[in-house]
Amino acid sequence: MSDSSDDDVPLARTNGHASAPTISKATDRAMDRAASKARPAPPGLSIRNGPVAYDSMEIDSTPNGTVKRKSRSSIGQSINYKDGSDSDDGAPLAKRQKASRKDESDSDDQPIARKNGGKLPPSIRETGDTSDDDDEPLGTHLAKQKADIEKTAAKEAKAIRSSAAKAKKATPKKTAVKDESDDEPPAKPKKRQSNGVSSSAKKTNGVKKEDSDSDAPIAKKGKKATLKAAAKATPTAKGKATTTKKAAKFEKEESKDSDDEGQEEEYRWWDAPKKEDDSVKWTTLEHNGVIFPPAYEPLPKNVKLYYDGQPVNLHIEAEEVATFFGSMLHSTQNIENPVFCKNFFNDFKDILKKTGGAKNESGSRVDVKDLKKLDFTKIFDYYQDISNAKKARPAAEKKAEKAEKDKLEAPYMFCKWDGRKEKVGNFRVEPPGLFRGRGEHPKTGTVKKRVMPEQVTINIGKGAKVPEPPAGHKWKAVQHDNKATWLAMWQENVNGNYKYVMLAANSTVKGQADFKKFEKARELKKHIDRIRADYTKELKSEVMADRQRATAMYLIDRFALRAGNEKDTDNEAETVGCCSLKFEHVTLQEPNTVIFDFLGKDSIRFYNEVTVERQVFKNLKMFKKPPKEDGDDIFDRLNTTQLNKHLSSYMPGLTAKVFRTYNASFTMSQLLQELEGNNEKSIPEKIKLYNDCNRKVAILCNHKRTVGAGHEVQMEKLGDRIKGLKYQKWRNKMMMLDVDPKLKKKKGAEFFELDADMNEEWVKQHQKFLVEELKAKITKKFEKDNEKLQSEGQATMPEKELKERLKPVAELEAKHKKENKTKKVEAEGKDPSAEKFTATIKKLDDRIKTLELQSADREGNKEVALGTSKINYIDPRLTVVFAAKFNVPIEKFFSKTLRDKFNWAIQSVGGDSTWEF
Structure with missing residues (x-):
């Protein structure tokens, strides 16, 4: 039995409906007696082929397509350079807010399935989906395959540790080097820490948590440097001079060191010796800052906004906001969204109030009270005409415009990072407009204000020339933080998120981050059997905190649930993960079916039915035991910080999100190893073999998406091509x-x-x-x-x-x-x-x-997000090895963009078909 103390774990955050600190044997027995005698289904797999869509916006529809992911910026009112990832949630449990109880018809806490008469997708049982090789249902077939893979993982983990122990024993004591990944327990158990981790667990795991290797920006240090105002000059002339000067400097450097760009020696960082101080990201850094969007061009005098049938005149600021809405009348999914319209109209009225209001042609003030009386048609037609005219231009004119644009952007596209030329990712400051958001974001339609230079902080080397801000402006601050990997940063107004200018996906820094992520997942191979054995044992712990933690670990490991963070429910969408699941997000059906229904990452709906082990089902039933009700937390004695602190006791740097990468990569590795003897097949057949494995990974790891609206049309076109x-x-x-x-x-x-x-x-x-x-x-x-x-x-x-x-x-x-x-x-x-x-x-x-x-x-x-698995969770070296072993061009799996991003994997593995995850 664990000796976790209740003093370290806050009670439930809502209504005072807390789980009991301990579970008596009598309570366990009573729940067992009350349980149904129905035969449980095999655990470990989704049983509903529905739109589990937390990754649905990140999928490509082609085998080698690329996807863009929105950054997960930290949210807060004060500046914070720490990574806003799952593992960095440091808020006390006592501060976790409960969603306010609303009228049922308008409640975000209501299960999504009940909203608007939402129809649920068909289950595998209903669709009758079967595997290719027999009549066994696909779900059952994959569940068995997953169980076999987990057994293989346990055997491999024991073999790795046994081999490491023998190697250490054979090493002379004089030259023995401490191995951080060694699994030998320490001589003395550590004192129990305040995260609810038992001393027995600490003694067994015995691993000291390492410092974070995150590449996220760190806290500000030292004084904030500011620039003096630029010399007085007209904005146009000064802007052109600055741009011309930067372009000339760029061209000069290009001619100096890039005449033979294709022959420039590649920096093979994966072969370079590891730095002593990994926290220092660069020694010298030079760049030209950011590009701001062009100034707003006022509408012609004959193009007006109409209110109640009459044209109105607006201040230039209000007119710009009106064009945001007017130019997107074709986007029905937004302008027909009540939340989008409400947020826009509230912000528009605030702008009108601030700028003197709307006036009719005689100069009298017009009281704008109803969005439905506003007519944006003339504005929409004006921008449509501009768009059509641009499309109809001759090719030569389009080519000349592109050349001019490229010339303007050239100085910003690359930076000098420790003397190397590295490509910059997002050097353009986002233009003002209306916030769209993803999923059911509560702030969709809110006005995104124009970002000014006074909001931008520049990060650059001490000896480097600081980029000049636009004429008449100055930077918010200039700093020289060589432990941060961003070049510029500002805070946007909608959610208070910090936006960063980072290096491109194919840069050394991004490549190293990917490499570390997958190496950490490979390291987890050594410990996965002990972790699973421990949390399986703790599923029956008498300490409620330990039982909740074990249940959460089971769900994260087996069903790829995200860990979840604390949310500011007043300013943010009610999005949750495993540790922040609420009463209404989980529905239990005897004997062992669990239905999850909530808004996940990016406010995208997560709906899934899974079968779990009977003990897990019983635990969830216990965690939902009355008097708990809607709004109460399922895991009221656990948060992400505590969970990750416990995981780090097994392995330095281990967090909940590493399980997603490990499970996807290890599963793919095992499936690819089963493909021996297929080398005589054609290239299209080999590609399908790879995609079949990728599809199984996506299903087993729960990476699904909704069926695209154009899927049937695409399939029909493909069928016509075949015919x-x-x-x-x-x-x-x-x-x-x-x-x-x-x-x-x-x-x-x-x-x-x-x-x-x-x-x-x-x-x-x-x-x-x-x-x-x-x-x-x-x-x-x-x-x-x-x-x-x-x-x-x-x-x-x-x-x-x-x-x-x-x-x-x-x-x-x-x-x-x-x-x-x-x-x-x-x-x-x-x-x-x-x-x-x-x-x-x-x-x-x-x-x-x-x-x-x-x-x-x-x-x-x-219904499967192949791109999500392949790009973000499956070690790219596995794809490279498959391509080498089966003589398939890597271009068949990775587009040009992905080949640049994963160049480290292609080069480090090369033609070695023996590499293993």
Whole structure:
């Protein structure tokens, strides 16, 4: 039994409905007697194939696509340079706020499934999804596979520790070096700390927590440096001078050290010796700051906002805010969202009040009280006309504009980091507009104010030239923090988040962060069996704090739940994770089904049904025991900080989020090892094998997404492409008959028949499509040639040239008409022969097979976020090893952007197909 003290763990934060500090054996027995005698389902897998969508916005639809993830900035009213990740939640439990009890029709605490008559997605049992190789349901099949993988993990962990112990024993004592990852317990147990971790657990784990290796900005140190105001000059002239000066400096440096850019020696940091002080990120740092968005251009006098049918005049600030809403009337998902409209209108009225209000043409004040009476149509039409005009510009004009834009941005795109040229990621300050948010964010529609230089802090090397702020402005501060990896920082007004200018995803710093993340997950391999054994034992602990912690660890490990942070519910969306689950977020169905329904990361709905071990089900039932009610915390004696502190006793730097990376990578490693003997398959087949493994990882680790609105349309188009190739195949067969009619008897009449999924009506429709496609292709080529002639100052071709070029269209139409009438296809091409047509049919068969594999892949991926797993949780070296072992180009799995991001993985593993996670 643990000796955790209740004094260190606050009671429930809401209504005073706290869980008892201990669980008596009598209570356990009473709950067992009351339990249903129904046979529990096998634990460990989602049983509902629904939109578990906390990752749904981060998925690419192509095998090698990239995704953008929004940064998780820390939230607060005072500046904080610490990482705002799951593991850095230091708020006391006593300060965790309960969501206020609202009217049921408008409550954020109400289970999402009950809102608006929300229909739940079908379960696996309802859809009848089965595995490819037998009639066993896919869920059951994967649950067994997951159980086998966990057994393998336990064996590997014991083998690794045994090997390490033997190696240490064989090492002479004189030269023995302390290994931080060694699993030998210390001679004396540590004193129990105030995080609810038992002394027995400390004695068993015996690992001293290491300092964080986070790359997040650290707290400010020393005095804040400020710049004096720039010399008086007109903004336009000064701005141009500054830009020209920076561009000239950049061009000079480029010509000096980048003439042979492609031949520049690559910095192989993964081969470099480890720094003694890992907290120091750079010695020298030079950069040119940030680019601010252009100033607002007022509307023409004839473009007005209308209120109650009458045009109104606005102050320039109010007019700009009006254009934010007016320019997005086409975005119905926003302007038809009541929360979006309400927040915008409240902010708009505040701006009107601040700037003197709206006035009619006679100068009298207009009292704007109703958003429905505001007419933004003229503003929308004005911006639509501008957009259409931009799209219709000649290619040469677009090219010239892009060249000018590139020239302006060139000085900001790269920095000098310890003398190396590194690409900067987001050097543009976000323009003002309306905050969209993700999911059901309560502040959607709020006005994002323009960021001024006076809000921006610059981080740069001491000896480097500080970037000049725009004319008439100054920076908020300039500092020289070499333990921070950001170049500039400011606070936005909507959520109070801090925004950072960081290096690009393919930079050394980002690569090192990824490398550390995956190495930490590999380190977890050594300890996973002990961690699982410990929390399984503590699921029956008599100490409530220990039992809650063990249950949370089970859910995080088995179902990839995020740990969760404390939330400021007055200013933030009611988003939760495992440790902050509330009473209404968890529904229990006997004998061991748990339904999660809450807003997860980025306010995106997490809905999932899972089967759990009976003891876990019993514990959750106990944690929800009356008098607890909606708004009360499930884990009222646990928070993320305590959980991560406990985990660090097993392994330095271990936090809850490492489990997601470990489970995805280890599972993928095991699945890929099972693919031996498939090297003779074609490249498309090998790609599908990889994607099948990736899909299993996504399902097992619960990385799902909602089915995209365009999925069915995409699948239909892909099906049409396949049928189109089958039609070409049929035409080639008919041409074979044209050159050798005897083949019909030799090969049989069936060989020359149309496929079952095609009929004469479809053939006619497809022929019409082919005619239109050819016409569009010729017309587009004609227009492009004319644009080129125009850009070169030459006379353009007349319309009669287009008519001449379109003659093949009429010929194709006539050919189809004749074929449909005669039921014969004349042989085409030079020296046609049955052998040539047979070779063509073989090529078409290969293309059809490839597209059918792609079709099966896409259909299988429609509810699974492959990109989330592959990009963020599966060690990229596993993909590199697969590509090397099966002779598949890495380009088939990683786009150019991802190849740059994971260059360290590609280079460090190279062609070594023996590397293991």
